[in-house]
Amino acid sequence: MKPFSQPNLAKAQSEEATSQAKVVKRLMLATAALLGSVVYVHADEAELVIHASHDTEQAQETVIIPIVGAMESTGLLAGSVVAVTGLGQAQAQAVGFGAYSVNDSYISYLGYFNYALSARWTFDISALQADFTDTEMYLGEQPDEPIDVPSDASYLQRDWQMTFRYLLNQTPAESVNSMTGLQAQPVTRVLEVEPFYKSREFRSDKVANVAGETYGISVTLDQDARDYTPSPSRGYHSYAKVLRDWGGSERASYTRWEVQHSHYFDLGSNRINQQQTLSLTGYLSDTPTWQNDKAHRQPDWFAQSVLGGPDRMRGYGDNYMHDRSALFYGAELRMIPKWQPQSRVPVLSRYDFPWWQTAVFAELGNVSDKLDFSALHNNMKWSAGVGIRVFIENIIARADFGFSKDDSIFRFTVNQPF
Template sequence: MTHKISPVPFLVSLLFCLWSPLAQGQVDSIAMDSVAKEPFHDQLLNTADDVLDWMSTDTWSFIPVVTYSPETSLGLGLGAIKVFKPQVGASERLRPSSMPITFIYTLKKQAILEMDIDLWKNDNRDFFNASLELANYPFEFYGIGNDLPADNMEDYSSRYFYLRLNYMRKILPNVYVGPWMEYRTEEVYKKEEGGLLAGGTIPGSNSPQVAGIGLKINYDSRNDIFQPDKGSFHQVSWITYHDFFGSDYTYNRYEVDLRKYIPVWKNKVLAVQGYWSFVDGVAPFQQTSLLGGSKRMRGYFEGRYRDQLAMVYQAELRMPIYRSLGLVFFGSTGQVAEKLSQYGFDRFHYGAGFGFRYKFMDEGINIRIDFGFGDQTAFYFGLNEVI
């Protein structure tokens, strides 16, 4: 799950990192005359580096998170990430494995826990990925279709458990193939009276459970998994959900994700993506093809538009600014449809924005702060790149 976070986390976390007395107490003492000669922006970056170092161990790095929205009230949380190589004496070619974890709890007793692991082994011949989510959180539902007014929005809250497992084996240079499974059970416990979800006619409005097994094929020639500046990542996936696996709904989902990384002038990188999703059969609305959120079309709420099919095109221009700081400009366009014949050039939605990056690990992992502009202005806070 991806979710929009208000500007408060960045501002509060930044102030905390730069000015808290506790942080200042941990910074190595420096002669006053040398501090005075150091530019103010360097002092800020040095302090931020020292605080993040203080909050980290030899194996884990931690980031405080503070959120606020009318639906959730004040939320406090912690992000953590571990980057490692699971095999002692592994070759330099072995890609780093990673394990990010995020937990947020709000004053309205809402909570979300997200855990992922990407594990590379055997000189990059074997790859394992797992994702786990537990949540009790508010969401927005606008209906099904590509032309839905903003006043269609209705709030709902749900509790859900989500698990995804994926193993891939390298069969050719840069080519990986392997099975994957997905399981999600959800209780939609709060709906707006008189709304579409309360009417019970929308698939998924009455606490769905889905389970499926599928296949993925990857082509991965990126020169770096965290900060690629050349190469490609292409993925084709298929998954089938069936009552044989314990699913309440029977349907298939197909996805194609094509990404290319192009070095341009003076250490700048252009990242482009084309994404297509197709659902065959009746799926709960939570599992339909959709636009919006932090991964596809920033500036739109996740699920702002959803239907059987979706297409999204995105581009990002990434550039360094100074030391650990970077700047990103991005744009996107996309649409959803019930069937292929409904796609049209006049049905695209558009989004754009900019963001800042702070590299806080030698492996190239960034703190990501994005401002997206679509049918709303949205702020996103996370780790690693979107594309």
């Protein structure tokens, strides 16, 4: 590396001062009052998606967002989000989040994303630990031994994963289709290899503790032809994943696979919305190593084929339905209004906040103790709701209110559901 000349050193000092000024300018207090009869902050086990920035500036940049909130299971909650772009490499980003509440609940998360190992390999790593000391516990339908757990159970969650991505190929966009007048989207195919660890534990003085653990490796083949990843209006996204846990003395060995295909249809614009998209998806999961007559050969509830949570059957609690196989259909109408006032709001204008979006969704799903399409389609449960998404600092923050015949839930999480 060449040493700085005096003019370059002065320039570097100026850029550093500018960067520090941005940090100070972007320091804000975001107050979120999460009120309702049932309120969840979901510690999302899926990895955070950091979308590519269109900003050509290569300087390292730090954003700090203190947060104060309140919810039923924690009381007053305070913490902050810290995101550092350009750490190690220009396109890499580190994100950390921590929060603590008056009843000793806490959430902690740390991730490092988009680090290039070579021209084709990239690397992510993330870890999450959360402990909610006053939460409801539901492990799904237990026909042989119903579990009635009081609402003061303590819930501890730990997740970590490393993701190695290999770019298989990228097909360039084709010429404009004479039939549709639209240009075909480039198709990107990626192979992902992900070592993972997940554990869950419910603790209560009134019933026996319930705990589970799984760790192993998953392999995913991903095909992406979306025109704009954060909020596509055309194209599709598909993946096929196989997960393997080799088991141990206190946990079952199992193999589970899942596939999902999502398609996006551009509905144009109107006088209110600049973008309207109909998003459709289908999902299927199965555990071929499952044995109905041997419970010890079955993975713990959260590692089975599950429905209920922030992405599938949002009107139900996390892992509300779990069994050998799961089938899910989802439809979502997403709308980006023309009214985007955030750039004129004194505090919000200091953030990279290009758009916000509304959504209406409807879902169908079911689980079964065998891979049988007739059984999976029989007496399917439904869920519906509305949501808001904001694209801020290259991250999609999402709030959804989902309801069903059994429950209603308001969630804050990240990423589009599909």
